Amino acid sequence: MKKDKEKVKEKILAAAEEMFLKKGFFPTTVDEIAQKAKVAKGTVYLYFSTKEDIYLALFEEKLKIGIEILEKVKNMPISAKEKISLIFDEWFSKIQKAKGLSSFLALENINISPKIILLLRKKIHPKIRKIFLLIKEIFQEGIKKKEFKNYNSRLLSVIFLHILQTSLLFLSFNIKEDGKNLKEIFLKGVER
Amino acid sequence: MKKDKEKVKEKILAAAEEMFLKKGFFPTTVDEIAQKAKVAKGTVYLYFSTKEDIYLALFEEKLKIGIEILEKVKNMPISAKEKISLIFDEWFSKIQKAKGLSSFLALENINISPKIILLLRKKIHPKIRKIFLLIKEIFQEGIKKKEFKNYNSRLLSVIFLHILQTSLLFLSFNIKEDGKNLKEIFLKGVER
Amino acid sequence: MKKDKEKVKEKILAAAEEMFLKKGFFPTTVDEIAQKAKVAKGTVYLYFSTKEDIYLALFEEKLKIGIEILEKVKNMPISAKEKISLIFDEWFSKIQKAKGLSSFLALENINISPKIILLLRKKIHPKIRKIFLLIKEIFQEGIKKKEFKNYNSRLLSVIFLHILQTSLLFLSFNIKEDGKNLKEIFLKGVER
Amino acid sequence: MKKDKEKVKEKILAAAEEMFLKKGFFPTTVDEIAQKAKVAKGTVYLYFSTKEDIYLALFEEKLKIGIEILEKVKNMPISAKEKISLIFDEWFSKIQKAKGLSSFLALENINISPKIILLLRKKIHPKIRKIFLLIKEIFQEGIKKKEFKNYNSRLLSVIFLHILQTSLLFLSFNIKEDGKNLKEIFLKGVER
DNA sequence: TATGAATGAGGGTTCATTCAT
DNA sequence: GATGAATGAACCCTCATTCAT
Numbered sequence: 001m002k003k004d005k006e007k008v009k010e011k012i013l014a015a016a017e018e019m020f021l022k023k024g025f026f027p028t029t030v031d032e033i034a035q036k037a038k039v040a041k042g043t044v045y046l047y048f049s050t051k052e053d054i055y056l057a058l059f060e061e062k063l064k065i066g067i068e069i070l071e072k073v074k075n076m077p078i079s080a081k082e083k084i085s086l087i088f089d090e091w092f093s094k095i096q097k098a099k100g101l102s103s104f105l106a107l108e109n110i111n112i113s114p115k116i117i118l119l120l121r122k123k124i125h126p127k128i129r130k131i132f133l134l135i136k137e138i139f140q141e142g143i144k145k146k147e148f149k150n151y152n153s154r155l156l157s158v159i160f161l162h163i164l165q166t167s168l169l170f171l172s173f174n175i176k177e178d179g180k181n182l183k184e185i186f187l188k189g190v191e192r
Numbered sequence: 193m194k195k196d197k198e199k200v201k202e203k204i205l206a207a208a209e210e211m212f213l214k215k216g217f218f219p220t221t222v223d224e225i226a227q228k229a230k231v232a233k234g235t236v237y238l239y240f241s242t243k244e245d246i247y248l249a250l251f252e253e254k255l256k257i258g259i260e261i262l263e264k265v266k267n268m269p270i271s272a273k274e275k276i277s278l279i280f281d282e283w284f285s286k287i288q289k290a291k292g293l294s295s296f297l298a299l300e301n302i303n304i305s306p307k308i309i310l311l312l313r314k315k316i317h318p319k320i321r322k323i324f325l326l327i328k329e330i331f332q333e334g335i336k337k338k339e340f341k342n343y344n345s346r347l348l349s350v351i352f353l354h355i356l357q358t359s360l361l362f363l364s365f366n367i368k369e370d371g372k373n374l375k376e377i378f379l380k381g382v383e384r
Numbered sequence: 385m386k387k388d389k390e391k392v393k394e395k396i397l398a399a400a401e402e403m404f405l406k407k408g409f410f411p412t413t414v415d416e417i418a419q420k421a422k423v424a425k426g427t428v429y430l431y432f433s434t435k436e437d438i439y440l441a442l443f444e445e446k447l448k449i450g451i452e453i454l455e456k457v458k459n460m461p462i463s464a465k466e467k468i469s470l471i472f473d474e475w476f477s478k479i480q481k482a483k484g485l486s487s488f489l490a491l492e493n494i495n496i497s498p499k500i501i502l503l504l505r506k507k508i509h510p511k512i513r514k515i516f517l518l519i520k521e522i523f524q525e526g527i528k529k530k531e532f533k534n535y536n537s538r539l540l541s542v543i544f545l546h547i548l549q550t551s552l553l554f555l556s557f558n559i560k561e562d563g564k565n566l567k568e569i570f571l572k573g574v575e576r
Numbered sequence: 577m578k579k580d581k582e583k584v585k586e587k588i589l590a591a592a593e594e595m596f597l598k599k600g601f602f603p604t605t606v607d608e609i610a611q612k613a614k615v616a617k618g619t620v621y622l623y624f625s626t627k628e629d630i631y632l633a634l635f636e637e638k639l640k641i642g643i644e645i646l647e648k649v650k651n652m653p654i655s656a657k658e659k660i661s662l663i664f665d666e667w668f669s670k671i672q673k674a675k676g677l678s679s680f681l682a683l684e685n686i687n688i689s690p691k692i693i694l695l696l697r698k699k700i701h702p703k704i705r706k707i708f709l710l711i712k713e714i715f716q717e718g719i720k721k722k723e724f725k726n727y728n729s730r731l732l733s734v735i736f737l738h739i740l741q742t743s744l745l746f747l748s749f750n751i752k753e754d755g756k757n758l759k760e761i762f763l764k765g766v767e768r
Numbered sequence: 769t770a771t772g773a774a775t776g777a778g779g780g781t782t783c784a785t786t787c788a789t
Numbered sequence: 790g791a792t793g794a795a796t797g798a799a800c801c802c803t804c805a806t807t808c809a810t
Binding site: 409410411535536539542543546550553554562565566568569570571572573574 | 601602603727728731734735738742745746754757758760761762763764765766
């Protein structure tokens, strides 16, 4: 049944996400993922061709959520500043539900695996570009409307994503309130 | 000779730093470090007892630089805001010289190695605490003097270090200018 | 299938026994054991967690055989001297079938591996104690019944086991007859 | 000076003997031997070309002591039985002084190192043969004079050496008395 | 599809031996 | 001679991946 198939894949992804967050990519073994997902090790390889593949699937999932949020908010009839604020809130709460896989967005993770990631980045690079583009456009809009100071819009996008990531990191240390403060600081910092 | 001995250790550390930055901790092999340092693999183990040990030595080195900067700036007869700004600049340029090992400061790296890091963190944890304490005190001073808004000083410290890290990340992508902008944004964001 | 699983383990143990006997513990590599057992190196580690573990498994196996013999003979309605003689013969022929792993009983082997043996001896020590106890009781019985001279029964046990070991050593040099003579000498030496 | 030279070699041998006895041949590192002898590692290699060489030097030393005893006793105007008894006592006390390197005589040690021992055995094999020959001759003499039962004299020699070894083993467990008992048992066992 | 035993390449670490000082 | 830093071959063990059932 299709549903069962999806369920197994889902279980594996959930298990992998949990382990990757807890121990990181390399120290997590496929064995552990399989055990946590309650399937056999071989089963994991029916759904994913490599360990990197699992990581990338998770990565893509997160990016997809981000893109959905961005596209939804972008066309709302609100100010650029409000858009950024909303994006922050939405993303924050969505990812929070997903138990905070913030680190998947970290540029640092580019290093994560030398073997395959370069090849597979082709799959996710476009999505990352799209996210950057969408955010950049909102910042450009805000700069044009004099809502934000005239910083390089690409810079603002990168900072925004990092701020978001930092605030998500707070989650894992259970300091939810601080995320909101961080947003406030950022918005005050960039406003005109 | 003492000098020679130190030189070899230095060479290994430099090689390791380069490799860790390029490929990350796990994908870097001791063999690679040795080759880059132009010593035999066994030689590495004359100076460091494990691969983790090399990583931690680098980590400590960076922390030491940070602490030195903080202690120097702390007692200067300038405003808290100026102190933060100066710390940012100093750190930025010092670490820049050290070829940017920003990621060593990332909280995320806690995950880096499950085997030994827990044991050895004892060596490093106190230094990290010290750094946080020093920065926190400056923020507390600034809040008291009404230079900064009344945010939680611990939060401000964490954000500051993350901002710093982000700006150092820019370095590896060769966008030096952006670092300064990031500082500006942060300071404007937190000022009263 | 359970049978197959057991077979592989058995193959590994047999290969290890052969190699340990031929070359000793340290010069034998896990690779060699695997090759001799016609499995991959990794397979060995599916059944044993360390090289020491293999050695200890063999050791235990031999001890188990010894205990079985001792318990069987102990309650027979024969004289103590006949018991000792029978134990000697049985042990000799049993271990002979097992291709003579006599040296596993040697006290000298205590040295064999500094790393783990100390920990694992816990598993084996009780069995050795049991063997000594069983033999000692037979000697005590013999001394009480005036079959043997009044030597320390602990001493007699140790000597007996060493005599046995020596006779087994003869096997590897293909001097089966001598084993019987050795027994004879020992029994005559201790009789009243 | 010759004396100094000899002293260093002696120190190394003494250190090696202690370590080999404590930990066995393989687990003992050249480093440990050097440290215990209070010389640099390189110095060890000025006196011995390999680790095996050190072992063999010790072995030879013990064999020499044995040969000396045998040759001295052999021509004494006493019965064969008394000769064997005397040899046992002398050997026992001599080696005792040498902190009991009994295990060097163990045939099992043939396994000790696959690398070089086969080549170097050439040096010690003749000495072992000589020892066996000398003992065998005493037993033959005793058999001829009807002091001993008519066992194979080669067998008796092997047993005698093993008994000796066992009794020396008792030393390390601090049971000196038992050694004498063991001799007694052996002599009673083989007498006519 | 699911399993988990089997594989074997690869990596961290040790240590006998060498060699420049 | 003496030193001890440097070497690198060798070995134990792990773990991603495969494959027979």
